[in-house]
Amino acid sequence: MSEWLKNTPKRKHNWGKIALGVYCTLVLTFLMLPLLVVFPISFSSARYLQFPPPGFSLQWYENYLNTPSWISATITSLQVGVGTTLLATTLGTMVAFSLVRGTYPGKAWVDRLVAAPIVVPNIIIAVAIYGLFAELKLIGSWYGVMAGHTVYAIPFVVLVVSAALRNFDVSQEHAAMGLGASRLRAIWTVTLPQIKPAIISGAFLAFITSFDELIIALFLSGSNMTLPKKMFENIISEIDPTISAVSVLQIIMVGIVLLLSQRLGAGVSPIKS
Template sequence: MTDRSRFARAWLAILAIAVLVFLVLPVLIVAPMSFSSAQSLAFPPPGFSLRWYENLLGNAIWIDAGKNSLLLATLSSTAALACGTSAAYVLVRGNFRGKRIIEANFMAPAIMPSIIVAVALYIFLARIGLLGSFFGLVLGHTLLAAPYVVLIMQAAIRGFDIRIEQVAATLGASQWQILTRIVLPNLAPSAAAAWIFSFVISFDEVVVTLFVSGTHVTIPKRMFAELMLQVNPTITAVATLLIAFNLLALALLLIVRPRAKLFASEAT
């Protein structure tokens, strides 16, 4: 290894560490502040207290926002999984005109800026009379989560040997039996990973929610409103719980994804 390559690797390591510190530093600041005994935001905390978590759990508005977020994320991630898995199977196994255009349309919400998607949804839902309704909000979050489900399930379906489906067909199995008894059971770990990923996307979404939610309040929307009106230390408790929630979701993904690869290798 030459001196120049060693120098380049050293700078790359320094850059990677700097980026990692930049990403982790807000977490290292927010989490301790959520246990602060101060009346306002202060770092380092002058003392330890659970008052902000007690304030959070005793606030009916935050509790209702949490329930709405959980229900919304559950419904939209389930709908995204059903639509995205079906679309992924057709896009991988199908051979028809316009397939690339359809695939691009599915990916568009993930590529376009959230503000553009939010404005488009606002106009569309207003025209069909669903603006401000919970069902319209579920549709909006489903639209945002579906592209990621399609990506994950496309990779899983490509890794599943099509010869297994062909053998089942030659033995007399119908297309529905092949799908429900062979394909879907083997894709279950990947489907679980896609569901978790879309759940997190829906749970953390704020831009589309602000445009189409109407009077329905979610945790990200409530946080945005609190930051606009006042700087309440309760926000740090909410943020810490959201960080813990996302870390838990990441841990579940790390557990589920190796199983998905194992299922694919056994199937082939």
């Protein structure tokens, strides 16, 4: 028998693949474990944060709903979140267009600096804006927080939308203009509908970014608290399980937004065929 025919190779176990699976499971567990604590505590019958909870009760959810300061914080957060989403999505999309389509001096710098708000620590942005807004008497207004959050959220929109725009076939826009559309109308009727999934994803990202942002809100919101700030104050002063009830509600809210984003973020592919 020749050397070639001697050995038939056997199937090999792919140890690398197995190790990767184990690693991923560990990471996921590590990330999910806090939820296993937060959820039960929110239904606790105890008066203090105590784990495992001694009994079942909805008192903390009741407490949340019956405390005006929690409700007003929630409303403020929603207000700020929606406002931030609208502003950051509009401005971010415009920046993305300028970066992908524009030719102007300093564009390379804009391109490099556009992600700066993500890279620069939040506290620095917060302090800087605080200094400015204190002079402008914007501290304590929900729209002041919204402005601060918009600065922070714009890069997310820019990154997502400009990626889609780079993949978008510009000859579509040319075709629209050649067929009688002004530039704006071409963008509105041809480009935007096709990159809509990316814009929606960017918008949801902006919302989530704002909705659980603490540091900027801590400096800017004053007595007009957002939900994360109210939670923070609650931890410092009282520590009762209301905070875990609020956390659960917040997690559910963000979860819904993420789900929506996945659903609506799909659809017509923005990538050229």
